[in-house]
Amino acid sequence: MRNKIVLIDGHSILNRAFYGLPDLTNADGLHTNAVYGFLTILFKILEEEQPQYLTVAFDVHAPTFRHEMYAEYKGTRKPMAEELRQQVPVIKEVLQAMGIKTVECAGLEADDLIGTLSKRCEESGMDVSVISGDRDLLQLATEHVKIRIPKTKQGRTEVEDYYADDVKARYQVTPTEFIDLKALMGDTADNIPGVPSIGEKTATKIITEYHSIEAAYEHVEELKPPRASKALLEHWDLAVMSKELATIHVNAEFPFEIEEALLGNIYTEEAYAYFQKLQFKNLLARFDVTAPANKVEDYFRVVTEKEEAERIFAEGEHASCIGACIFQDTKDVLPLFAKDAGIGGIGLCFGDEEIYAIFAGGDIEAKWLLKQLGLLAERTERFAMFDLKRVLKDLELIYQDHCFDLTVAAYLLNPLKNDYSYEDVAREQLNLMIEDKLEEESKICYEAYTAYKGSEVLWEKLKESGMAELFTEIEMPLVFTLYDMEQNGVRVEADALKAYGERLGVQIAALEQEIYKEAGEVFNINSPKQLGVVLFENLKLPGGKKTKTGYSTAADVLEKLAPDYPVVAKVLEYRQYAKLKSTYADGLAGYIQEDGRIHGKFNQTITATGRISSTEPNLQNIPVRMELGRMIRKVFIPEDGYEFVDADYSQIELRVLAHCSGDSHLIAAYKEESDIHRITASQVFHVPFDEVTDQQRRNAKAVNFGIVYGISSFGLSQDLSITRKEAAQYIEDYFKTYPGIKVFLDDAVRHAKEKGYVTTLFGRRRPVPELASSNFMQRSFGERVAMNAPIQGTAADIMKIAMLGVNRRLKEQRMKSRLVLQVHDELLIEAYQPEIEEVKKILKEEMEQAADLKVPLEIDMHTGANWYEAK
Structure with missing residues (x-):
């Protein structure tokens, strides 16, 4: 063998x-x-x-x-x-x-x-x-x-x-002849020039007949077609060089x-x-190995006796830093010990050699463990944990000045990641490789140790990057504010939600019949493949784009057809209603808890710009563009004796742009407290303020907001349904009107290319690795990010500062009113009726004074018996 x-x-x-x-x-x-x-x-x-x-x-x-x-x-x-x-x-x-x-x-x-x-x-x-x-x-x-x-x-x-x-079977030539074939036809991928005018078909014919370029050259006058003969005669030097380039050496010395x-x-x-x-x-x-043991494992201790646990807590009272974790009761953790309250125990570390997994069970009660941990958190200089918000209810912790959330710290240093687990932090910050197959108690010790040791490393990096104040003054307090909002929840009227869903169902059924009538047949409207056939083959509508799976029926394709073809407009309307029903009317019902409220999650480590996101459910994605979509807000209601007060920043990102760019014209426009879009239209289109048409104002508005997002002439032309040339002229005129903005945006991109990141007014960094990409589309995306991230990130920081101020004032004044939702630039307060005027005062002061900009921050504020009315 x-x-x-x-x-x-x-x-x-x-x-x-x-x-x-x-x-x-x-x-x-x-x-x-x-x-x-x-x-x-x-x-x-x-x-x-x-x-x-x-x-x-x-x-x-x-x-x-x-x-x-x-x-x-x-x-x-x-x-x-x-x-x-x-x-x-x-x-x-x-x-x-x-x-x-x-x-x-x-x-x-x-x-x-x-x-x-x-x-x-x-x-x-x-x-x-x-x-x-x-x-x-x-x-x-x-x-x-x-x-x-x-x-x-x-x-x-x-x-x-x-x-x-x-x-031979594939190319009609032998492996040796394949060299000559490449010499004639060339190969751009391998930088082999070949002979001009001789393609694969002609080259194959020549080599199968003459077997080499040398033999072919000897019969160059006989080659067919005549252009091949002429080409080889004129470019023989290229053929010889191409053969040398294509020939692999098989007798090299090494x-x-x-x-x-x-x-x-x-x-x-x-x-x-x-x-x-x-x-x-x-x-x-694939590996049947374990990661090399880390020396730190020598100091892991499993504790199951209360006397020993008491000694450990007593020692911990003198520690300047405590690293901790709380782990849930799971089947595979020391099954001999009974546990209560769903808590399996805690991980605790306050020194390189003091690393413990303390299990609940026997005479160690979970409640006692949590109380002792809370006391340590109060007394230490730094109390470090991962994902602190998740366990605040267990700890009943209010001493936020002592707290250090490593998940938040790691996010600030690299906001482009998807998760910030203790294994990642151990690897990235401590150079510790943690084995996946470890016993549970070892994992617990590792998490506590990483919290202890990693907090110091992350803190130093936050200081080096200029984000220490952002962390301590905004992000860490925000953990507690978001926790309060999650605990507060927002009340939903279940019967009204059900009725809303039934109303949507009627609309959907009616639209189905109208679409079938227009199409002349019954089909699955939700099937892109069937819909594509109906629209572009049966009805022969223009603009059909064939893909591997059929015709594209994406929104951008259908939106171009909708104005001229009612059936397409109805399909788009059907899709909107169907999404409203599945995502909101039906979807929200599953999140209503026993208290009649939805307690969603607010996440501060998801978006790269620093914006807060909402999940389980996503209440930040409630539709606002269509009236029936906005109606969903009617099912969100306050408790009896309360009203909603809704406060929304007015054009916060444009105001931030005015401040950051320092453009005198834009700053003056805002200080005049006039219609910013009408002013822009007047200046860009060179018409008196009072003669600006509604269309001109709409176009100026699109440019105003588009500039914030680094919009291109192509993107603006799509938004306004104008030619790319017209859109480019709009943008050029806009920058002539507000020259400071162009300088600011160019500087943002230049800074991002030099430093690899951009920053907000509050020091938040947003890396822009796309600018170093070899791909043009990626680099273009990176430029848009570099322009937008400082603006959107600063607006997000301002909103967070406002949230902190509002929540702090409500709690300090021991008010019954509570902060229940944050959606983009909007805060929703469930206000106790006797406190409404004070709530309005707090919202106005905290939101409008959240940042000291060169232009005033302004809010729109409304009250109502439901979210729809308040908005």
């Missing part, structure tokens, strides 16, 4: 993986999609081939003979994308950790190394499998050398296999010992640590 070696073209497979998979980054901001894709292909190949030997060949960035030859003809090769370039050393380190042989040599390309190795190994009696995305390597195919070309499509890997006979390529256990502890760092969690299951 012959031994087998697999030879992998490193850069080629890495390149294929990079362009075949969506962008991925780990917690450190390192792009990882190429490495992940490479490893996926590697594992697939090894499972299929079961080789005894393995080697990965890489190009060296130093110029090779072929690089220099091609440069003389047509400059240098296209530079590697930066996101790909940074992954090359990473894959080399990972392969080294896996014990996989790699080879590279200055002056030789990877395919020369592979060509030479495939010949050597075949001559020594081995079977060879070459893995590359480069079809040039087909020239190496023989009876014992198989060329395998992977393709990555939508995350899936497919592989084409070629022995010598397969090359050191290589076959035994170094012997394949052993690639699932090593070192490799496991790399996979953890790269966050390839779904690949970790």
Whole structure:
């Protein structure tokens, strides 16, 4: 039986993986999609081939003979994308950790190394499998050398296999003749120029007849068609150079010992640590290893006796920092101990060697544990936990000055991540790799230790980044304000919600019949495929865009047709009603708790700009554009004896833009307390203020708000249904009117390119990695982010300051009124009727004085018996 070696073209497979998979980054901001894709292909190949030997060949960035030859003809090769370039050393380190042989040599390309190795190994009696995305390597195919070309499509890997006979069958030429075929037809992907005017079909015909370019040149006058004859005669030098470029050297000199390529256990502890760092969690299951034990585990202690727990709490009273966690009662945690209140116990750490998992059970009551932990929180200088809001109800903690939420701190330092678990913080901030398969008590100790140790590291980084005050004065107090809002909840009239749903159901049923009548048939309106056929084939409406799954019926496609085709307008209306019913009329009902209120979640670590988000349910996404959508607000009602007071910032982002840009014209417009959109229209369109038409005001409004979001001429043309040229002129005139805004936006982009981030007035950073992308669309998106994030982020900070002030005043004055909702730029107070005037006073003072801007902050305020009336 012959031994087998697999030879992998490193850069080629890495390149294929990079362009075949969506962008991925780990917690450190390192792009990882190429490495992940490479490893996926590697594992697939090894499972299929079961080789005894393995080697990965890489190009060296130093110029090779072929690089220099091609440069003389047509400059240098296209530079590697930066996101790909940074992954090359990473894959080399990972392969080294896996014990996989790699080879590279200055002056030789990877395919020369592979060509030479495939010949050597075949001559020594081995079977060879070459893995590359480069079809040039087909020239190496023989009876014992198989060329395998992977393709990555939508995350899936497919592989084409070629022995010598397969090359002949596919291309009508032998592997050796394949070189000459490429010399004639060229290959832009491999920088082989070829001969102008000779394509694949003609080249194949020439080589199958003459077998080489030299033989073809000897019969150049006989070549058909005549243009091929003329082209080869005039560009013979290009054909010769192209053949040299296409030819892989198989007798190169470089050191290589076959035994170094012997394949052993690639699932090593070192490799496991790399996979953890790269966050390839779904690949970790391949490893039958555990992460190397961390020394800190020597100090983990499990406590089940009250006497010992009391001693530990007594020692903790003298600690300047406490790291803690509260864990729930679970089946797999010390089942011999009974627990109450749903609390399994606590994790506690107040020193490098004082790390405890204290379990409830026996004579240790959960309530006693929580009380002791709360007392420690009061007495220590720093009380550190992850996701503090989640456990505030258990701790009954009000001493917020002592608290340090690591989830919030980690979010501020990197707001682009999806989660901020203790495992992530341990890895990123403490260089601790935590094994997934640990016992529960070890996980608890790790979380408490990471809270203790990580809080100091994160605090120093917050100070270095200028966000310490943002953390202590805004974000940490906000944890408690959001907790209050979640506990308050908002009352919903269940019967009214049900009636609203029934009303929507009637509207939907009526629209269904109207659509069927217009279409002339009954079909599933919710099926994009069926709808596409009805609209673009049966009714023959214009503008049909065929995709792999059928015609596109996306909103942007249908909205263009709606004004001229009533059936399309009704389909859009049907969709709106159907979403209202499923998401709100039916969806909200499931969230109403026994007290008749919805207690949603408010999240402060989700959005990159700093805005608060709402989930379970998303009350920030209540429809406002259509009247029937706004009617849903009628089901939100205050308690008996209360009214809603709703306060909404007026044009807060435009006011922030005026302040940040310092544009004198925009500042003056706001100080005049006039209609800002009419003023803008007057100045941009050069008409007297009193003669501005409604259409001109609408256009100015679109430009005003669009500028905040870095709108392009294309985007504005779509919004206003005008030509791109007209939109570009609008924007140009706008910047002439407000020149300070253009300077500010340009400076924001320049700062983001230099520093990698933008900041709000309160120091919040928003990284903009898209600006370093090699992709034009990504860079354009990054520029819009750089323009908008300082504005939107500052507005979000101002809203948070206002929320803190309002909530603090309501509590300090021991009022019955309570803050129940925050939606974008709006606050909703459930106000006790005798306190309404005081509530209005508090809202006006706290919201309008939340920031000292060059223009006044203003609010619109209303009261009502339900949210609809108050709004």
